[in-house]
Amino acid sequence: MATAMIRMMLVLLLAVSPHMASAKLNVFACEPEWAALATEIGQSLVETYSATTALQDPHYIQARPSLIAKVRQADLVICSGAELEIGWLPALLQKANNRGVMPGQPGFMEASNHVLRLDATTSVDRAQGDIHPRGNPHIQTNPHNLTAVARALGGRLKDLDPDNAGAYEQGLAGFLERWEAAIAKWEARAAPLRGSRAITHHKSWVYLERWLGIEEAANLEAIPGLPPTATHLSRLTSEFKDGGADFIVRSPYQDSRASEWLSERIGVAAVVLPLTVGGTDKAQDLFSLFDDIIERLLEAQGHD
Amino acid sequence: MRIPLRVAILVLGIFSAGIAQAQQSEIEQLRTAVEALRSDYEARIAELERRLAVAEQNAIQANYAARQAGAAAQPTPPPETGVRQDSLAFAPATGSRSSAYNPAIGVIFQGTAWNFDNDPEDYAIQGFPLGGEAGPIDEGLALGETELIFNANVDDKFTAWLTAALALEDGEAIVEIEEAWVEATALPAGFGARFGRFFSGLGYLNARHRHTWDFADQPLPYQAFLGGQYLDDGVQMRWLAPTDLYMEFGGEWLRGDRYPTAGAAKSGAGAYSLFAKFGGDLSADSSWLAGVSYLNGTAVDRPSGDEDDPLLFNGDSTLTAAEFVWKWAPDGNWKQKNLIVQAEYFWRDDSGDYTLPGGSPLAYNADQAGWYAQAVYQPVPRWRVGGRIDGLAGDSPGPLFDGTELAAPGSDPRRYTIMTDWSNSEFSRLRLQFTRDESGPSDDTQWGVQYIHSIGAHGAHTF
Numbered sequence: 005m006a007t008a009m010i011r012m013m014l015v016l017l018l019a020v021s022p023h024m025a026s027a028k029l030n031v032f033a034c035e036p037e038w039a040a041l042a043t044e045i046g047q048s049l050v051e052t053y054s055a056t057t058a059l060q061d062p063h064y065i066q067a068r069p070s071l072i073a074k075v076r077q078a079d080l081v082i083c084s085g086a087e088l089e090i091g092w093l094p095a096l097l098q099k100a101n102n103r104g105v106m107p108g109q110p111g112f113m114e115a116s117n118h119v120l121r122l123d124a125t126t127s128v129d130r131a132q133g134d135i136h137p138r139g140n141p142h143i144q145t146n147p148h149n150l151t152a153v154a155r156a157l158g159g160r161l162k163d164l165d166p167d168n169a170g171a172y173e174q175g176l177a178g179f180l181e182r183w184e185a186a187i188a189k190w191e192a193r194a195a196p197l198r199g200s201r202a203i204t205h206h207k208s209w210v211y212l213e214r215w216l217g218i219e220e221a222a223n224l225e226a227i228p229g230l231p232p233t234a235t236h237l238s239r240l241t242s243e244f245k246d247g248g249a250d251f252i253v254r255s256p257y258q259d260s261r262a263s264e265w266l267s268e269r270i271g272v273a274a275v276v277l278p279l280t281v282g283g284t285d286k287a288q289d290l291f292s293l294f295d296d297i298i299e300r301l302l303e304a305q306g307h308d
Numbered sequence: 309m310r311i312p313l314r315v316a317i318l319v320l321g322i323f324s325a326g327i328a329q330a331q332q333s334e335i336e337q338l339r340t341a342v343e344a345l346r347s348d349y350e351a352r353i354a355e356l357e358r359r360l361a362v363a364e365q366n367a368i369q370a371n372y373a374a375r376q377a378g379a380a381a382q383p384t385p386p387p388e389t390g391v392r393q394d395s396l397a398f399a400p401a402t403g404s405r406s407s408a409y410n411p412a413i414g415v416i417f418q419g420t421a422w423n424f425d426n427d428p429e430d431y432a433i434q435g436f437p438l439g440g441e442a443g444p445i446d447e448g449l450a451l452g453e454t455e456l457i458f459n460a461n462v463d464d465k466f467t468a469w470l471t472a473a474l475a476l477e478d479g480e481a482i483v484e485i486e487e488a489w490v491e492a493t494a495l496p497a498g499f500g501a502r503f504g505r506f507f508s509g510l511g512y513l514n515a516r517h518r519h520t521w522d523f524a525d526q527p528l529p530y531q532a533f534l535g536g537q538y539l540d541d542g543v544q545m546r547w548l549a550p551t552d553l554y555m556e557f558g559g560e561w562l563r564g565d566r567y568p569t570a571g572a573a574k575s576g577a578g579a580y581s582l583f584a585k586f587g588g589d590l591s592a593d594s595s596w597l598a599g600v601s602y603l604n605g606t607a608v609d610r611p612s613g614d615e616d617d618p619l620l621f622n623g624d625s626t627l628t629a630a631e632f633v634w635k636w637a638p639d640g641n642w643k644q645k646n647l648i649v650q651a652e653y654f655w656r657d658d659s660g661d662y663t664l665p666g667g668s669p670l671a672y673n674a675d676q677a678g679w680y681a682q683a684v685y686q687p688v689p690r691w692r693v694g695g696r697i698d699g700l701a702g703d704s705p706g707p708l709f710d711g712t713e714l715a716a717p718g719s720d721p722r723r724y725t726i727m728t729d730w731s732n733s734e735f736s737r738l739r740l741q742f743t744r745d746e747s748g749p750s751d752d753t754q755w756g757v758q759y760i761h762s763i764g765a766h767g768a769h770t771f
Contacts (some may be wrong), residue, residue, distance in 0.1 A: 059639040
């Protein structure tokens with residue numbers, strides 16, 4: 005029976021091997037922003053797949069069979085890293101039997117290794133909640149970070165698919181040119197946000213805040229990663245009812261109740277910001293993502 | 309520092325362009341060298357960036373303090389979420405410290421307080437004498453099993469895992485090697501291999517750690533057919549198809565020294581298993597996993613029933629299992645709300661002879677079955693509720709066994725369980741569980757509380 009099984013496996017292997025010779029480079033992105041970035045650079049040369057959507061909390065993803073099947077076929081796995089995916093990515097890599105995308109191989113890339121991570125710490129204690137010792141992993145909310153990751157990703161695509169190196173270089177250059185122009189536009193448009201103060205649900209926006217000069221006044225989560233508590237919310241109410249905050253920010257996958265509750269009591273707009281591509285109807289690619297983030301903040305602040 | 313990397317890539321490019329296919333392995337080596345160079349270079353950049361960050365954070369801190377001082381009259385909120393001094397330090401620096409290569413260590417604490425209407429000492433299932441670790445939860449307050457987990461990559465081609473279970477047995481503390489395996493991570497063409505001691509890939513729950521189970525105890529088929537949970541020494545080979553539909557095929561060659569096998573027959577290769585698993589997504593909201601598996605073992609003097617006066621089975625024991633799991637969460641956003649529905653069905657064929665205490669071997673052949681179905685729903689973060697029905701279907705081994713504990717039960721054993729649990733974080737869980745148990749000598753009502761807490765490193769959970 006065992007030999008029959010092995011024979012069957014070999015037959016199956018031969019039957020499906022044409023799949024493996026697929027002309028496109030398979031990119032498995034843990035989050036939509038990296039899939040979007042790979043598409044910007046690689047265009048028709050890459051086939052991208054995002055493990056998560058903007059409506060899902062990337063900390064809590066099931067290591068689903070479909071994801072394992074996708075990692076099995078990937079030429080490149082690109083994730084935010086800094087332990088954002090620690091609850092599920094190791095299980096995917098362990099089950100996928102794809103040696104080319106194991107950490108340390110050219111086919112594995114952590115985007116946050118290519119930027120300056122904020123809030124890294126050596127003192128970690130789970131009593132502080134969901135702390136990321138290697139720094140805040142939500143790096144995609146500062147477009148300058150995407151510039152750095154784009155460069156690294158461009159290099160990686162060239163290494164993995166040297167035959168098309170020229171095309172990736174071109175794709176990268178084209179993207180960076182449009183991206184730098186867009187950044188200049190966003191920075192001008194967002195100037196009124198400088199000095200404003202945000203209450204955020206989770207510490208998902210520290211890079212955006214640093215970029216636009218927004219101050220993080222408080223978080224709805226008393227302890228990172230744990231749902232907001234009633235005591236903490238009433239403390240925030242008394243703290244901010246006389247001002248001190250300009251908007252309450254949450255991501256589409258976060259429970260609306262806490263921010264709506266506080267918004268009603270302190271009279272500050274609760275705003276849903278897309279944390280990544282697909283988070284709102286307008287945020288359909290990396291460019292419209294930042295367009296929408298800035299417009300929504302301006303609107304909440306009263307500038308239209 | 310960018311230049312050497314560029315040059316290296318250029319050299320690699322020129323080199324690889326003019327090279328024959330036979331020298332492919334050399335390209336691989338160069339690629340690895342370039343990668344090593346790159347990671348070294350990235351580490352150095354990261355180090356510089358860290359130093360820059362510290363300087364930058366310090367400046368912010370000073371600025372913040374200055375503003376605080378200058379605006380003392382203004383009711384500024386305390387810097388609860390501001391930059392804390394301890395956040396200026398950075399992640400472990402590379403190299404230098406000898407502890408840098410220490411494995412990830414985790415400890416899992418599991419304890420119960422359980423109440424039975426009947427005396428659990430008298431618990432037995434007619435027709436299904438229990439073996440291995442099977443049996444009811446300890447009565448009263450009990451520590452249960454404390455698990456120590458160590459794991460780390462051995463090198464670029466192997467990773468290793470150790471689970472040591474600390475438990476009390478008859479008042480004595482014992483350490484048991486529950487799992488100790490090495491996995492090959494660099495096999496080609498979608499193959500994976502594991503060797504050492506591990507939980508068999510048979511069925512769905514079997515390979516999953518106790519702390520991830522949704523109820524405090526195993527379903528009846530696991531109790532009756534697998535001695536609680538089947539682990540053994542051996543090798544496991546797996547192959548994953550390169551298709552969007554998840555298709556995994558695997559097999560194990562095992563020592564055959566644990567219930568439902570025993571005695572390490574066939575010179576210490578007394579059992580083998582085969583399994584095939586399939587899975588996919590139905591939509592963004594839901595996913596499924598289904599599988600079939602088969603275990604064939606030879607048992608030599610397999611003990612079951614009363615520990616001091618056991619029944620002994622000699623012969624072949626085969627087990628066929630079918631599993632199905634469906635998980636649902638709106639938009640796939642697991643944290644807020646989710647539902648898990650799972651079911652398994654087992655068929656067992658024991659064929660050989662049984663020796664009753666003080667008797668001589670009697671020819672025995674029975675085809676039994678067992679199953680469970682359960683659903684666990686998380687309506688809001690932290691809280692879950694669940695229900696489970698499990699049962700067994702007996703088979704008469706013939707008149708020779710009439711009046712013995714091997715005779716088929718009058719009515720099929722069955723249990724009904726409900727539970728609710730609360731998880732403060734993914735590292736802690738408290739559970740309350742009620743069971744109506746119609747599997748033992750007389751019907752019983754049981755209830756209890758369980759805690760599962762983990763500290764240290766905690767591996768990712770599989771689907």
